Amino acid sequence: GAVVSQHPSRVICKSGTSVKIECRSLDFQATTMFWYRQFPKKSLMLMATSNEGSKATYEQGVEKDKFLINHASLTLSTLTVTSAHPEDSSFYICSARGQTFDSPLHFGNGTRLTVT
């Protein structure tokens, strides 16, 4: 089945530094990828949608300058948390959709970010 690889699975960084999270579709071309964050015991919240070759679309309340998204190829999207602060600590998850709108979403295994 389709596989989405997310890296790193866990990262600890100091306040003020930037962290890059990669999301790769391993065996299919993902024209659209989605980025979510999830707080403990809570549901997933969509942060942004990235389409290959164009600018990401951010959900209301998500700072685009803080959460930089790049989708440079059909198999790779990256999320960079810039100038991270402790309140950015969360579980970040990416997902990718295949070529058609009714294709199931395939999720990465998430990245646990801890900002100290």
Add this chain to the structure above:
Amino acid sequence: DAKTTQPNSMESNEEEPVHLPCNHSTISGTDYIHWYRQLPSQGPEYVIHGLTSNVNNRMASLAIAEDRKSSTLILHRATLRDAAVYYCILRDVVTGANNLFFGTGTRLTVIP
């Protein structure tokens, strides 16, 4: 956007069938019904999806009400590995609506 409502939690005994309900009374004609599940500290996993007819795959069955305002995910024999949070989600296949709404989902506990 059409939303879904699910019970917060359910319990099942191991090796018994489980019926997980989902209400989506504002579903539109172009919304597919998707189910995903999430194990602790992992990303969600696709389970099944359908539009109007009941669907079966190796993981589960999806029963869709005739008026499509509700659906039920059926796990035929629950195992301990099925303990997870199950999310019922609507996806518009015309717009490929990106703002998928993950509700609170149903936390399934499987009792050995």
